[in-house]
Amino acid sequence: MTSTADGAAQLLAISDLHIGYPENRALVEDMRPGTDDDWLLVAGDVAETVADIRWALKTLAGRFRKVVWVPGNHELWSHPSDAVTLRGVDRYEYLVEMCRELGVTTPEDPYPVWEGPGGPVAVAPLFLLYDYSFLPAGCTTKEQGLEYAQGTGIVCTDEYLLHPDPYPSREDWCRARVAATERRLAELPGDLPVIPVNHYPLHRHPMDVLWHPEFAMWCGTDLTADWHRRFRVHTMVYGHLHIPRSTVHEGVRFEEVSVGYPREWSKRSRPPGRLRRILPGEDEQR
Numbered sequence: 001m002t003s004t005a006d007g008a009a010q011l012l013a014i015s016d017l018h019i020g021y022p023e024n025r026a027l028v029e030d031m032r033p034g035t036d037d038d039w040l041l042v043a044g045d046v047a048e049t050v051a052d053i054r055w056a057l058k059t060l061a062g063r064f065r066k067v068v069w070v071p072g073n074h075e076l077w078s079h080p081s082d083a084v085t086l087r088g089v090d091r092y093e094y095l096v097e098m099c100r101e102l103g104v105t106t107p108e109d110p111y112p113v114w115e116g117p118g119g120p121v122a123v124a125p126l127f128l129l130y131d132y133s134f135l136p137a138g139c140t141t142k143e144q145g146l147e148y149a150q151g152t153g154i155v156c157t158d159e160y161l162l163h164p165d166p167y168p169s170r171e172d173w174c175r176a177r178v179a180a181t182e183r184r185l186a187e188l189p190g191d192l193p194v195i196p197v198n199h200y201p202l203h204r205h206p207m208d209v210l211w212h213p214e215f216a217m218w219c220g221t222d223l224t225a226d227w228h229r230r231f232r233v234h235t236m237v238y239g240h241l242h243i244p245r246s247t248v249h250e251g252v253r254f255e256e257v258s259v260g261y262p263r264e265w266s267k268r269s270r271p272p273g274r275l276r277r278i279l280p281g282e283d284e285q286r
Helices: 022-030 050-061 088-102 142-152 170-186 205-209 213-218
Strands: 011-014 039-042 066-069 121-125 194-197 235-238 245-249 252-256 276-279
Touching (some): 022 050, 039 121, 050 088, 142 213, 205 252, 235 276
Parallel strands (some): 194 235, 235 252
Antiparallel strands (some): 245 252
């Protein structure tokens, strides 16, 4: 096992591992912490099948001091190639129980507190979904947005594979998740900074660089637009967009930490599968 220069524990993050691709699975096989005390935040889209999700999280949980996972849309798909045929809430709860067996923290568990360099800070794994409120320009309803997206040929596979059962719609499931999560975040000590980890960003500004702006409909909700201010957010960790980068919005750092598909990461100059350090920051090392 390698170590950092000063041996300081790190809070690291990654998302969108998509290990159904052999090249991405190999990245996970090679993934190692820098110290024995490193934590790893996994912001969703590990894989589509329960078997692959289990393999990846079990592998990582055996290497890192703590692994924190949140579901992406791909984990929630009822994929025809998956032996587990559960849908909606039942599928999510099945994955939560699997994670608990593996010792992986989920959005249903108490929020752990990082006490290492840059701490203390609460790490809040979130599962919020989306509600089609990130509409394309000129559209005022979900129906108009979907019609526009269909006209461009950009429609998320969620429309066919992500079932909200027993909720009547994905947006209803999203609103229920937002309400429950809002209550939990409000219960945190007011002086404790928070690092929310969610598959989707809490704010719409990262959508500004999408090649297909209509895809934003499947990328979050306006219901969380002020959470980075309300809940003393230190850094917001997310994935989903496959556009790894750092942005700062209203003084808060947003980190997109995805790997993405081989056809995407193979074009980048940086090596794939690189874990993003969230803490300590440059001014927080000790």
